[in-house]
Amino acid sequence: MNLVRAIRVAFSALVLLPLSAYADDPLSISILYLEEKIARPPVLSRLVVFPEDEGLQGAQLGVDDNNTTGKFLKQEYQLQSLIVAEGESVDESFISALADSPGLVIANVSKSALLRITALPEAENILFFNATDQSDTLRSVDCRANVLHTMASRSMLSDALMQFYSLRKWRELFLIEGAHEGDSEYADAFRRSAKKFGLSIEHDKKWLANADIRRTAAQEIPVFTQARKYDALLVADEQRDFAPYLLYNTWLPRPMGGSAGLKPEVWSSVVEQWGAVQLQTRFNKLADRGMTGVDYANWAAVRSIGEAVTRTKSTDANVIREYLLSEDFELAGFKGAALSYRNWNGQLRQPIPLVHPEAVVANAPIAGFLHQSNELDTLGLDRTESKCGEF
């Protein structure tokens, strides 16, 4: 064999090898589902229940969807789940899981745990998806380059609601802030959003969690909400402690939104437009219950990975991250607009449905709220508002 031919053969072998390898060997993608069981504070109603398998079922549906697609592309997705019981250390459990060198992690943990594990030196080349925490600081001053957020931030939810209030010209507002963790952040988000959309919070009160109002709501709440004028109320009570009892008991008969009444949600079992019924049906079949926002955020994280692997043909976390943050990535998420990631803080752009228990009232961004590049960026921290410098 002369030299030229030898080079040619070597060259063609080099070209053919990856192709044939791609065609024969399935690409195996392992995703770690990490969940911290969090003790919830007691609430007034004994009927408020948060599903035990919330999150995990969403991630599982994402894996099932990816595998249905994957069989045509020779991809196999596996979900490893690591659920940390109440009182156990997330850090220790996660460190022990590092032995399997996970590249992709869907995190359903508290903000403090997320900040600790993502800062570990071993986490540098891991891509995390935050599918639970709604803190705005995680998308701003506390952001991390290796964390993307499929859960919406509180300010995305509050902006969505304020756009609707603004559309309905409900300008003078009465805000009620709960006493549990997160409520003050949600209330702050309402204050910022009201300002952003030109509404004014005329009355701003803290709920005092010292009474069982189930039987006396009719006496207490009118007094608590007494004021001469307001167009609508806002409630920040993420644990649904007192919020369910406010409706129809306010001093002035006015609409209410936030944690009661009209809720801005990442997902809800009443969403049916844009083909959503198909996702709801698949989820119900799998989990035997309705799909929640946390389930949706987990599903969206796994589907994002699926799209990135399909388009880049790579399972490397850094390649996936780069693709997800690029302009090429978009995901159909049954919400009427393509989902994509903000390249300044890793937040998944998404429409926010405003719902009551039986129907969708509106889908934000509300038509007419314009943005110079993408109307979804009228919800939450825009490029200039986020103080994230990691991206």
Add this chain to the structure above:
Amino acid sequence: MKLFSLPLTQVAKLTAVAMYLTISSAEVFADWVYVTNEKDDTISIIDTGTNEVINTLEVGERPRGLTIGKDNKLLFICASDSDTVQVMDIATNKILHELPSGEDPEQFALHPDNKHLYIANEDDAVATVVDIESRTVVAQIDVGVEPEGMAVSHNGKWAIVTSETSNMAHWIDTSKNEIVANTLVDQRPRDAEFNADDTELWVSSEIGGTVSIIDTTTHEITHTLTFEIPGVSASRIQPVGMELTSDGKLAFIALGPANHVAVVDRSNFEVIEYILVGRRVWHLALTPDETSLYTSNGVSGDVTMVDVEQLKAVKTIKVGRFPWGVAVLPASAIPQ
């Protein structure tokens, strides 16, 4: 439009001819347009001569796709929530029987042999092939998540399924009813159409906002169409139903909640016009002479008639709630 100066007599003559054509087409050449009303469980029939609804028929639950048999005798209706495909006798408007369609049939396409119906079963990630004569399932083919669009090539060689969540067009070889190739397209592919000589497959991507034109020999995308309408947010431009003229010159693409139909010049793949129609335009159908186009407008509950020569919306016709599928019965086949 340019104005020509013509002698008055000629103008009068032309007007007379035009009037004659209009009148005669109304009387002699009127076709029937069948429209499924998804949320009324009915079908509206429009007479294209008068552009009025002449009949409303009750059918199964949540009717979506519909197609007319190659011999113009039978109408096939996807009754999605009844999990069946209904077969209606066009002469009597009676449902003759139901076909074993698999669960949640959404769209389908009839093979040119007028014997095999290819059905997308959205909830089950399968496509079902039914023999419409023996009313039996011939094959079930595993496809991607949420199969939706269905097309069979004019030469009968290919059946295409688009799966909305897998973002693929699956190529089914109809001689063995197996998938032999997959083409990745943009997000949420909804509709597939072959051009007249089966050299191109057009696939619309609702959330991607694009239309992919795919070479049928290589299964590779050769062109990607994008759309832009001044004053309409990009996220509302969601291509769904498509119609291609048989002369190879034009393509019509329904843009969903953008409420417009894009008209594409196929010689250079440029959009030459956006026609404003009703709200959330889903599907389209050309009349057999390809002089008019009928669009189903889901949210406004009406149908728009578009003049293909002028590229203008001419008339809006109120139908039932959430019109979705459209099919045209040629004048020659209208029952007497």
